[in-house]
Amino acid sequence: MIKVGILGATGNVGQRFIQQLAGHPWFEITALAASERSAGKPYEQVAKWRLDTDLPEEVRELTVVPTKPEAVDADLVFSALPAEDAIKIEADFAKAGMVVCSNASAHRMEKDVPLVIPEVNPEHLGLIDVQRKKRKWDGAIVTNPNCSTIMMVVTLKPLMKFGIENIHVSTMQAVSGAGYEGVPSMAIIDNMIPYIGSEEGKMETETLKLLGDFDGKQVKEAPFWVSAACHRVGVLDGHTMSIWARFNKKVTPEKVKDAFLKFDPKLSDLPTSPKKAIIVREEPDRPQPRMDRMQGNGMSISVGRIRAGKADSIQYVCMGHNTIRGAAGASVLNAELLKKKGYL
Amino acid sequence: MIKVGILGATGNVGQRFIQQLAGHPWFEITALAASERSAGKPYEQVAKWRLDTDLPEEVRELTVVPTKPEAVDADLVFSALPAEDAIKIEADFAKAGMVVCSNASAHRMEKDVPLVIPEVNPEHLGLIDVQRKKRKWDGAIVTNPNCSTIMMVVTLKPLMKFGIENIHVSTMQAVSGAGYEGVPSMAIIDNMIPYIGSEEGKMETETLKLLGDFDGKQVKEAPFWVSAACHRVGVLDGHTMSIWARFNKKVTPEKVKDAFLKFDPKLSDLPTSPKKAIIVREEPDRPQPRMDRMQGNGMSISVGRIRAGKADSIQYVCMGHNTIRGAAGASVLNAELLKKKGYL
Amino acid sequence: MIKVGILGATGNVGQRFIQQLAGHPWFEITALAASERSAGKPYEQVAKWRLDTDLPEEVRELTVVPTKPEAVDADLVFSALPAEDAIKIEADFAKAGMVVCSNASAHRMEKDVPLVIPEVNPEHLGLIDVQRKKRKWDGAIVTNPNCSTIMMVVTLKPLMKFGIENIHVSTMQAVSGAGYEGVPSMAIIDNMIPYIGSEEGKMETETLKLLGDFDGKQVKEAPFWVSAACHRVGVLDGHTMSIWARFNKKVTPEKVKDAFLKFDPKLSDLPTSPKKAIIVREEPDRPQPRMDRMQGNGMSISVGRIRAGKADSIQYVCMGHNTIRGAAGASVLNAELLKKKGYL
Amino acid sequence: MIKVGILGATGNVGQRFIQQLAGHPWFEITALAASERSAGKPYEQVAKWRLDTDLPEEVRELTVVPTKPEAVDADLVFSALPAEDAIKIEADFAKAGMVVCSNASAHRMEKDVPLVIPEVNPEHLGLIDVQRKKRKWDGAIVTNPNCSTIMMVVTLKPLMKFGIENIHVSTMQAVSGAGYEGVPSMAIIDNMIPYIGSEEGKMETETLKLLGDFDGKQVKEAPFWVSAACHRVGVLDGHTMSIWARFNKKVTPEKVKDAFLKFDPKLSDLPTSPKKAIIVREEPDRPQPRMDRMQGNGMSISVGRIRAGKADSIQYVCMGHNTIRGAAGASVLNAELLKKKGYL
Numbered sequence A, B, C, D: 001m002i003k004v005g006i007l008g009a010t011g012n013v014g015q016r017f018i019q020q021l022a023g024h025p026w027f028e029i030t031a032l033a034a035s036e037r038s039a040g041k042p043y044e045q046v047a048k049w050r051l052d053t054d055l056p057e058e059v060r061e062l063t064v065v066p067t068k069p070e071a072v073d074a075d076l077v078f079s080a081l082p083a084e085d086a087i088k089i090e091a092d093f094a095k096a097g098m099v100v101c102s103n104a105s106a107h108r109m110e111k112d113v114p115l116v117i118p119e120v121n122p123e124h125l126g127l128i129d130v131q132r133k134k135r136k137w138d139g140a141i142v143t144n145p146n147c148s149t150i151m152m153v154v155t156l157k158p159l160m161k162f163g164i165e166n167i168h169v170s171t172m173q174a175v176s177g178a179g180y181e182g183v184p185s186m187a188i189i190d191n192m193i194p195y196i197g198s199e200e201g202k203m204e205t206e207t208l209k210l211l212g213d214f215d216g217k218q219v220k221e222a223p224f225w226v227s228a229a230c231h232r233v234g235v236l237d238g239h240t241m242s243i244w245a246r247f248n249k250k251v252t253p254e255k256v257k258d259a260f261l262k263f264d265p266k267l268s269d270l271p272t273s274p275k276k277a278i279i280v281r282e283e284p285d286r287p288q289p290r291m292d293r294m295q296g297n298g299m300s301i302s303v304g305r306i307r308a309g310k311a312d313s314i315q316y317v318c319m320g321h322n323t324i325r326g327a328a329g330a331s332v333l334n335a336e337l338l339k340k341k342g343y344l
Helices: A012-021 A083-095 A122-135 A147-162 A199-210 A253-262 A324-340 B012-021 B083-095 B122-135 B147-162 B199-210 B253-262 B324-340 C012-021 C083-095 C122-135 C147-162 C199-210 C253-262 C324-340 D012-021 D083-095 D122-135 D147-162 D199-210 D253-262 D324-340
Strands: A002-007 A027-034 A076-079 A099-102 A140-143 A164-173 A225-232 A239-247 A278-280 A301-308 A313-320 B002-007 B027-034 B076-079 B099-102 B140-143 B164-173 B225-232 B239-247 B278-280 B301-308 B313-320 C002-007 C027-034 C076-079 C099-102 C140-143 C164-173 C225-232 C239-247 C278-280 C301-308 C313-320 D002-007 D027-034 D076-079 D099-102 D140-143 D164-173 D225-232 D239-247 D278-280 D301-308 D313-320
Touching (some): A002 A012, A002 A083, A012 A027, A012 A324, A027 A076, A076 A083, A076 A324, A083 A099, A083 A140, A099 A324, A122 A140, A122 A324, A147 A164, A147 A199, A147 A239, A147 A253, A147 A278, A147 A301, A147 A313, A147 A324, A164 A199, A199 A225, A225 B239, A225 B313, A239 B225, A253 A278, A253 A301, A253 A313, B002 B012, B002 B083, B012 B027, B027 B076, B076 B083, B076 B324, B083 B099, B083 B140, B099 B324, B122 B140, B122 B324, B147 B199, B147 B239, B147 B278, B147 B301, B147 B313, B199 B225, B253 B278, B253 B313, C002 C012, C002 C083, C012 C027, C012 C324, C027 C076, C076 C324, C083 C099, C083 C140, C099 C324, C122 C140, C122 C324, C147 C164, C147 C199, C147 C253, C147 C324, C199 C225, C225 D239, C225 D313, C239 D225, C253 C278, C253 C301, D002 D012, D002 D083, D012 D027, D012 D324, D027 D076, D076 D083, D083 D099, D099 D324, D122 D140, D122 D324, D147 D164, D147 D239, D147 D253, D147 D301, D147 D313, D147 D324, D164 D199, D199 D225, D253 D278
Parallel strands (some): A002 A027, A002 A076, A076 A099, A099 A140, A164 A225, B002 B027, B002 B076, B076 B099, B099 B140, B164 B225, C002 C027, C002 C076, C076 C099, C099 C140, C164 C225, C278 C301, D002 D027, D076 D099, D099 D140, D164 D225, D278 D301
Antiparallel strands (some): A164 A239, A301 A313, B164 B239, B239 B313, B301 B313, C164 C239, C239 C313, D164 D239, D239 D313, D301 D313
């Protein structure tokens, strides 16, 4: 068993990490790190557990440690830190020899940091060698993208062969994406909010790195543009997005559907990988977040309403679980890929 | 006072008509028409009043009449009928000499039927003469567009001068748009629905008629395309939409904002017309439906987040009250325009 | 395997029956009965499946049959019929030799019909013999109580030893209790409804039959009164209720808690029985429907906030899943008890 | 015009105070006090205005002052301070000669502080003389009760003549009662919370002081008990509560209804007083918060479902707007009563 720690273990995504890792066949939680205030106390005492499955037995009495490399006994750490803390802390852990699988945005766009979705660009893990060489680290930082980016990019991957020219995307995102206390009920009951700070920029830039080519030294961005509009709606979990994809040549909805159905990233040997990365719904009104977010244990992306748009574009809807597929599950899947590829 | 009737008076939009017309300075409700089952009974007995203002005193004891021209004593009727009933019934009323201001979709796209938003295309009322000549009616049918179309088109009007090339629009629509029982709570709590039957087509076609040129005989469609994606969210009233507008030439967000601010349709002599047709919000997270839908007594459209998009497009958000600005209020405003222009 | 049918198989509770019975070790679904309109077609074609787990493979292509004994090949039928249909139809099935486990209210209060919660009054199944003798049926009708009644009565059972004098109960019930289309979103968003038709009466009368003594011939009602106030709130699943229990003698919260903790109905040999019938929460703000409704696969009742009230009463909160524990799961548990006791 | 200040002017209740006082015929806002951080800046810059009516013109540019008597130029201050701050600060303002109308709980239960609802116990204002004498203040502190207490007590007042023996009350309270950020959306979507810290105690004790007798020196508590169970539900504004009232003698629902209908506190000369203090609804499913909370400009209490309960008790439902009738409006009405009685 590989020893893993969780940084930011008491928050929303930290709790999802614990849930994902409970009973994991390869990883064993050996350290839960949180603020100085919580350190020294049993986890169940300092964390207000908010998921609707019970707090796993094995971590209840684990003593919380401070968020410092010397306090964490692990080979690998998962980071659910806020971006502003992640910048320095994640680097400290990598320097101390640990591999950091980070859900934070802090390092994602750095040239020598892999930004990876196993179904999309596993070969980008090669950047670890570039990173280690350059930074002289024994450890490494590996990141997964923003939650909204993941849902979209998994579905764009099988469409790359058609020659994407540009993407318009409009999201309707769940409140859990803002953290447990991020969206007050008074802000969202009988309401929606047409703004999520810096989300649109992430979707527009991360996508191009994820779908770019890695030549052994660096990643060359994918040659199209993405224009995003991000919105918050009164949904607990599950980001839904409407996509217009325009291609270099004429593509039919049937071909797009076929590409989704045949998409097989060959990851069945990774424990967290769902049976199907993309599930195609035939009903006119699906996917819907409450109905479809737990498909593939929360790791499948559901698509639907594939149809011809104006000017030879294709329109469709995609949806995935933002705190599983879009956060904790994404990091865990990256860690599994790292092990498979021998980086652990 | 002009005598007005309401067809479909007990439903969701019918109730909004009553609310809009209570105390109206020009119009007096003289007939409330509903199904045979309700006819003959006082309105307050057959209608389950569901608005949060009280049922107006003046209609409480008005006896409901059947939906037939001979039973309705009025010069003008407002139609809140379902599309399938509206086809024949509205024609019957027009034939019988009454002017029908209809919120139904049935006749909107007929070549000799005006589809009008007073702020946008008042001159299209000229089609009434074409219609009367062709159909040999003393009355007439005048329609207002679909609720989502209205919000968008009012904001597109002042942008026409920049040369629109195409529009991408993604809507997040309120449940009231589907009628009181249209969206079960089990369908929308902790959920959203990425589909509204035939809504996208309406936005894509009605827009072009509304913004087209009327040459005295017919309307020539506006020369651009609209691509829509429509979604239902858990909001009571207020349709929000994210828009990407692409122009023939480069346009800055400042110019767009200026066009919105200076937009004045010169309708201040119409009682239902709001002081400002378009309200520009400066906050990063507005407009929001619950906060802004009652601006201008529910008749103003609020816009915000005006920004430069990719490829020289402009992105913005607009929002308006779907059952007032987008339905009953739209019809009443059309009726006021008809009176001003001498059609009543 | 015992062959079972479901009456009212396409509705909300009907779907929960299918979900409960999928993969059941004792029961095999052999008949799904619905309206004439649906009969003759495969289930997946006529039922709009609305649960967030997939429609079980084994019933997808099962041909729906009409709701008549001669069309249903089963030893036992579960009834999710509306009360008005249940009166005659359930009797027809019992007359035809089948055992009917009914969730409908139609027959519950008839003197020779067992109203049973296995954890509470399994001995009342003895009424089957009375019923068969009197009605000359080979089959039988066995009922489970109203959903709100079940949650409360399971928690009252271990308190009976203290001598209950009276109960005040205020419920906050989920929208699923009214059926999929029962509560429009416009009725409940930013709202609650302080009324549920005939619910209060059911809680006040069914409780006394359930907790009454069976002497081999009839049930003598329990000697206290229940006063209920029932309310609908914007929750999908899970009925929560606040209870004031007054006893003949002074009882401490500690004793009540102890009675809950020690309550063991000895049903561990029934597949649907949860490990714990009652789960005691220590947190000040639990149980909560979204967090606790799936405890024990939706079959456990959660209690909390046990405290001393005025005038020697005890106050507490209880909560359970209304369409599982309070409906489909309750009927299935009754059927399991019937098999164990040799009635099948 | 009497000069008034608002303490805690930027919060939820502070904003309601501004809304209530805009255009008030007797009071003029001359000071808005908030934290040191906000002091010195225009109100519109430091307050995130969250009500759906516009921020009143007259306070937009008012410079915020620190929460100290010497910084506030006013005869009367309204306090929307948190209880822990209110203890000392309100006393400081009273000592400095100002009358403090407080919505905070800090001083409510002190023996020489009037706890007043104008419709219920206006004579308790006499405690001001006791207070001034004892504390040697020129100013005074006058309090209004907790929001839930107000709704209930206004309806209990006309029932006092029947001889109340005890009250059971179960509340379903709006999220606004916890402040703008008090209830995260993740806590309440598809959920309810059966706990509100210290709310039950307030209802149980404040009620007895409000309905007690003032003999010129002190208030003697009313001779019955109240037992409360408080719950949070997903409603924006409007606290609903189910009440069981037990009397010393048999009382019919008709008599109770009649008492509500005839209740006239003779306050029509106070600007904020609604035409009817209590509105009786006849529909079986009313009052409902979203439908009825704005009755009487948010100052009327709506009641319904008056019915006979077990053991000669009467059951009914009451509902009122918690941040208007239950907070800001209550304080303003107290201030109007103070002026009428010559205390200003």
